Amino acid sequence: MHIERLSKDSLQALTVLMLELWPDCSFEEEYENNKEILRSGKETAFLYKVIKEDYIGFITVSLRTDYVEGAITSPVGYVEGIYVKPGYRQQGIGIQLLAAAEVWCKEKGCVEMGSDTELDNKLSQIFHQKAGFTEVNRIVCFKKDLR
Numbered sequence: 597m598h599i600e601r602l603s604k605d606s607l608q609a610l611t612v613l614m615l616e617l618w619p620d621c622s623f624e625e626e627y628e629n630n631k632e633i634l635r636s637g638k639e640t641a642f643l644y645k646v647i648k649e650d651y652i653g654f655i656t657v658s659l660r661t662d663y664v665e666g667a668i669t670s671p672v673g674y675v676e677g678i679y680v681k682p683g684y685r686q687q688g689i690g691i692q693l694l695a696a697a698e699v700w701c702k703e704k705g706c707v708e709m710g711s712d713t714e715l716d717n718k719l720s721q722i723f724h725q726k727a728g729f730t731e732v733n734r735i736v737c738f739k740k741d742l743r
Contacts (some may be wrong), residue, residue: 603634670706673704694727
């Protein structure tokens with residue numbers, strides 16, 4: 597088992613995992629987004645691979661220079677997505693992926709990390725708390741159609 601940074605060889609695997617987490621997304625759109633991550637110096641992804649098997653988890657992280665809830669510095673490393681396949685959860689894999697992302701963020705000059713989750717995603721909230729995150733706010737988002 598090991599963690600590797602996103603490469604051309606793992607683009608498809610990352611996209612497949614993302615669709616497990618976000619099934620309403622399209623493969624083509626996420627694949628193109630992931631190609632942008634490869635070219636960007638402001639975001640990256642790490643994948644967890646089981647030897648003799650396949651990739652079973654990922655984390656995507658970016659550098660945010662805009663407002664991040666609760667942060668007082670900039671840039672802030674931001675967890676854009678984290679996922680571990682159900683059969684591999686509760687084994688510390690998410691924490692290992694987060695640790696890889698933390699190293700990358702520190703290398704980029706960050707001293708804080710942010711993340712978010714849905715209000716009803718209790719498992720994610722528990723993960724974040726166990727990983728050392730502190731809840732800083734709860735919001736409800738709205739939109740209005742102007743057509």
